[in-house]
Amino acid sequence: MSTSPGHPALARRLGTLDAAVIGVGSMVGAGVFVAFAPAAALAGPRLPLALLLAAVVAWCNASSTAQLAAVHPASGGAYLYANRQLGPWPGFVAGWGFVTGKTASAAAMALTFGLYTAELTGADDAGARLLAVAAVLGLTAVNLGGVTRTARLTQLLVLPVLVVLLAVAVLLFAGTGPAAGGASGAGPGGWVGAAWDGTAWGVLPAAGTLFFAFAGYARVATMGEEVRDPARTIPRAVLGALAFTLLLYGLLGLGLLRFLGVDRLAASTAPLLAVVRDAGWAAGPATAGAVVVTAAAALATLGALLALVAGISRTALAMARERDLPGPLSAVSRRHRVPWAAELAVAGLVVVLVLVGDVRTVIGFSSFGVLVYYALANLSALTLAQRPRWAPRAVNALGLTGCLVLAFTLPWQSVVTMLGVFAVGLAGRALVLARRR
Numbered sequence: 001m002s003t004s005p006g007h008p009a010l011a012r013r014l015g016t017l018d019a020a021v022i023g024v025g026s027m028v029g030a031g032v033f034v035a036f037a038p039a040a041a042l043a044g045p046r047l048p049l050a051l052l053l054a055a056v057v058a059w060c061n062a063s064s065t066a067q068l069a070a071v072h073p074a075s076g077g078a079y080l081y082a083n084r085q086l087g088p089w090p091g092f093v094a095g096w097g098f099v100t101g102k103t104a105s106a107a108a109m110a111l112t113f114g115l116y117t118a119e120l121t122g123a124d125d126a127g128a129r130l131l132a133v134a135a136v137l138g139l140t141a142v143n144l145g146g147v148t149r150t151a152r153l154t155q156l157l158v159l160p161v162l163v164v165l166l167a168v169a170v171l172l173f174a175g176t177g178p179a180a181g182g183a184s185g186a187g188p189g190g191w192v193g194a195a196w197d198g199t200a201w202g203v204l205p206a207a208g209t210l211f212f213a214f215a216g217y218a219r220v221a222t223m224g225e226e227v228r229d230p231a232r233t234i235p236r237a238v239l240g241a242l243a244f245t246l247l248l249y250g251l252l253g254l255g256l257l258r259f260l261g262v263d264r265l266a267a268s269t270a271p272l273l274a275v276v277r278d279a280g281w282a283a284g285p286a287t288a289g290a291v292v293v294t295a296a297a298a299l300a301t302l303g304a305l306l307a308l309v310a311g312i313s314r315t316a317l318a319m320a321r322e323r324d325l326p327g328p329l330s331a332v333s334r335r336h337r338v339p340w341a342a343e344l345a346v347a348g349l350v351v352v353l354v355l356v357g358d359v360r361t362v363i364g365f366s367s368f369g370v371l372v373y374y375a376l377a378n379l380s381a382l383t384l385a386q387r388p389r390w391a392p393r394a395v396n397a398l399g400l401t402g403c404l405v406l407a408f409t410l411p412w413q414s415v416v417t418m419l420g421v422f423a424v425g426l427a428g429r430a431l432v433l434a435r436r437r
Helices: 016-071 078-085 088-121 125-144 147-174 200-214 230-267 271-278 284-321 340-356 359-382 393-408 412-436
Strands: none
Touching: 016 078, 016 088, 016 147, 016 200, 016 230, 016 271, 016 284, 016 359, 016 393, 078 088, 078 284, 078 359, 088 125, 088 284, 088 340, 088 359, 088 412, 125 284, 125 340, 147 230, 147 271, 147 284, 200 230, 200 359, 200 393, 230 271, 271 284, 284 340, 359 393, 359 412
């Protein structure tokens, strides 16, 4: 896939650590602070099983992405891979699913930042949305300054968040809460949940929802044109970031169930904040505990949003180069070597969604679009003639099957809405091609 005439290529400035941190930063903001509560509402006490299922599918997808990124080290992710391995129509479907699904993800992250920051400032809903818009605009300005700034700021945002999350993980297993039989143990539910009346079928849509929490592991693959030694760096960064985050999610998911119980976890809009309040960290002079966790949530969502906007813009750049999106989006800054036009367009769309959407609604939309994207990544990997020993074709086939199953067992509103979005995209491309002919 070539660069557009008159526009320079992106610069290879990211090493393995930079790339891995971008992946971790993309995942942690989504998973810990957004996805566990709606997944618990669907899966109930089987939340760990849903988390395991989402993790298996994510690992298969990461393996396929790592294979493809080593063979095709350019920006665009599965849009590029599907274009080269399957053809332009599958490539468009992958790119359209990523751009639309991840734009919804970015809006969810921005809204989560606004809601958590409002906890600290006392802002109302309108104030929270304005804070979210400010975050989008500020991080877009950072991204426009160059990919090295993006990587450095992600590191600064992620490291304190990880320290706080590990401290909370210790509290979850060492402390006592409503479900763990502590002083506040009069709360209902426990592991099984008094009010939860779902079935085992809820594991599948819960796994699809939790997949939203893992979808940042391959963010660096969409930035493959900016990675040094991509054949070696990208597989290490993708698989390393995912392995670390799997361990962290497992600890926090089990700990939240143990500490809060199914019912309170499912009903909570800020489960980690509920944990510190139940543990007494937010009572009297210990209010600083709640402030620390709330600040960590805000920082985590900023890290995820920063990487999301960068990843979406790189896929939009690749699509514009192939004329699947308007050509002006292929513009690259000669000074900072970033796709400035795509960055600004993505930021504008995210701002619109922030002003009109809500967090839980867009999670389902995002999950469906991204699962379709990764299904095509797995299908593309199946066509590779040469492959490493750690990624046999069975892994690609399992990932493809898992993505499709999780996508079409999401809540029906999400499925129907995103099928409509795909139909609009496909019809638009067909119309443009017909006019060109």
